[in-house]
Amino acid sequence: MLILGFESSCDETGVALVDASGSAVPRLLGHALHSQIEMHQAYGGVVPELASRDHIRRVLPLTDAVLAQAGLPLSAVDAIAYTRGPGLAGALLVGSGVACAMAMALGKPVVPVHHLEGHLLSPFLSADPPEFPFVALLVSGGHTQLMRVDGVGRYELLGETIDDAAGEAFDKSAKLLGLGYPGGPALAKRAEQGSATAYKFPRPLLHSGDLDFSFAGLKTAVLTQVKRLAHARPEGPATPQLAEALDAAQIADVAASVQAAIVEVLVKKSLAAIESTGLNRLVVAGGVGANALLREQLNAACQKRRVRVHYPELHLCTDNGAMIALAAGLRFQAGLLPDAAAAPAYHFDVRPRWPLSELG
Numbered sequence: 149m150l151i152l153g154f155e156s157s158c159d160e161t162g163v164a165l166v167d168a169s170g171s172a173v174p175r176l177l178g179h180a181l182h183s184q185i186e187m188h189q190a191y192g193g194v195v196p197e198l199a200s201r202d203h204i205r206r207v208l209p210l211t212d213a214v215l216a217q218a219g220l221p222l223s224a225v226d227a228i229a230y231t232r233g234p235g236l237a238g239a240l241l242v243g244s245g246v247a248c249a250m251a252m253a254l255g256k257p258v259v260p261v262h263h264l265e266g267h268l269l270s271p272f273l274s275a276d277p278p279e280f281p282f283v284a285l286l287v288s289g290g291h292t293q294l295m296r297v298d299g300v301g302r303y304e305l306l307g308e309t310i311d312d313a314a315g316e317a318f319d320k321s322a323k324l325l326g327l328g329y330p331g332g333p334a335l336a337k338r339a340e341q342g343s344a345t346a347y348k349f350p351r352p353l354l355h356s357g358d359l360d361f362s363f364a365g366l367k368t369a370v371l372t373q374v375k376r377l378a379h380a381r382p383e384g385p386a387t388p389q390l391a392e393a394l395d396a397a398q399i400a401d402v403a404a405s406v407q408a409a410i411v412e413v414l415v416k417k418s419l420a421a422i423e424s425t426g427l428n429r430l431v432v433a434g435g436v437g438a439n440a441l442l443r444e445q446l447n448a449a450c451q452k453r454r455v456r457v458h459y460p461e462l463h464l465c466t467d468n469g470a471m472i473a474l475a476a477g478l479r480f481q482a483g484l485l486p487d488a489a490a491a492p493a494y495h496f497d498v499r500p501r502w503p504l505s506e507l508g
C-alpha cells in the first residue's frame with residue numbers, strides 16, 4: 149500500500165511517499181519540503197494569499213522529487229492523502245485540489261487527514277517509535293494540548309491552552325525582541341547566551357490543578373520587561389523599535405527567561421498528565437517539540453520517573469508531508485479508512501477549523 153501525502157495547511161509545502169504494506173510501521177520512501185518562511189518574513193507573519201499561490205508553484209516539482217527519490221512512477225501509488233484541516237482555507241484547497249485531481253486521474257482513493265493527527269503520530273517515523281497507549285504533548289504554532297492516546301483515532305483531550313499556543317508564545321516574544329518570524333528557533337538560539345533566572349516571568353496555571361495552559365499573559369510580561377529595559381513609557385505602544393534599545397546580553401537574558409517559563413509549564417503539566425492517567429509513556433509532537441531545553445528537561449524528569457519519552461525526528465517536528473502520508477498509512481493499517489476504492493468521493497473538502505475531538 150503506497151500512499152502519497154500532501155501537506156499545505158500553512159506555510160510549508162510538504163510531499164511524501166510511505167509504504168504502509170503489512171503491519172510494520174509505515175516506511176518513508178521519499179520526502180520533500182519547501183518552507184515559505186523567507187517569503188513571509190518581510191511581513192512579520194504568514195500572508196494567506198501568498199501562501200496559497202506558493203503552494204501551487206511548489207507542489208508538482210516536489211511531487212516529482214519524491215517519486216524520483218523513491219524510484220517509482222506516479223502510477224505505482226495506491227492512495228493519495230492530503231491535509232483537510234485545520235489551517236488556512238486557501239492553502240488547504242491547494243493540497244486538496246491537487247490530491248483529488250491526481251487520485252481521480254489515477255482512479256485511486258483520496259484520504260483526507262487531520263493535520264494534528266499527523267503531528268501526533270509523527271514519532272512513529274522515528275528510530276524509536278512509541279507503543280500505545282501514551283500521553284501526548286502536542287505543542288505547535290497553533291495548538292497546545294495534552295491527550296490520552298489509546299490507538300490510532302482514539303484520542304481523549306486531557307487539557308489545552310485557553311488562549312495562546314506555546315509556539316505562539318515563542319513567536320510573539322521573539323517578535324518583541326526583534327528576532328523575526330517565526331521566532332521560536334531564533335529565541336532558543338539567543339537563550340543559549342542568556343540567564344534563565346535573569347527575569348521572573350509568570351508560569352500561568354502552573355498550580356491550577358487541571359491540565360490546561362495559558363500563555364497570553366506571558367506576552368504582556370515580556371513587553372513590560374522590554375519597555376523597562378528600553379526606558380520606554382509603560383503605556384507606550386509595542387513597536388519593533390523597542391528591542392533596538394536593548395543590548396545583546398539583555399535580549400539573551402529575556403529570551404532565556406521566557407523560554408524557561410514556557411518549558412517549565414510544559415514539563416510540569418506533562419508530568420501531571422502522566423500521573424493522572426497512570427501511563428508510563430510520553431509522546432511529544434509539533435514544532436516546539438524541537439526545542440532543546442524542553443527535550444532536556446522532559447528527558448531528565450521522565451528518566452527519574454521511569455517514563456519513556458518519544459519525539460519525532462527533529463526535521464519532522466514542524467509541518468511536513470511525511471506525517472500526513474504516515475497518518476493515512478496508520479489509519480489504513482488500523483482498518484479505519486472507508487472503502488473509498490468502491491465509491492471514491494473526489495470533492496475539494498477542507499475544514500479550516502476542525503477540532504481533533506470531531507475526528508472519528
Ligand code: ATP
Pocket residue numbers: 158234235263267287288289290291314315316318319330331332333336434435436437438439440465466467
Ligand atoms: P499547527 O500545527 O498548530 O497548525 P503550525 O503548523 O504552524 O501550527 P508547527 O509547524 O508544528 O506549527 O510548529 C511551528 C512552531 O514551532 C512555531 O511557533 C515555531 O516558532 C515553533 N518552533 C520550531 N522550532 C522551535 C524551537 N527550537 N524552539 C521553540 N519553538 C520552536
Ligand code: MG
Pocket residue numbers: 158159160466467
Ligand atoms: Mg510553518
Ligand code: FE
Pocket residue numbers: 263267288289466467
Ligand atoms: Fe503544524
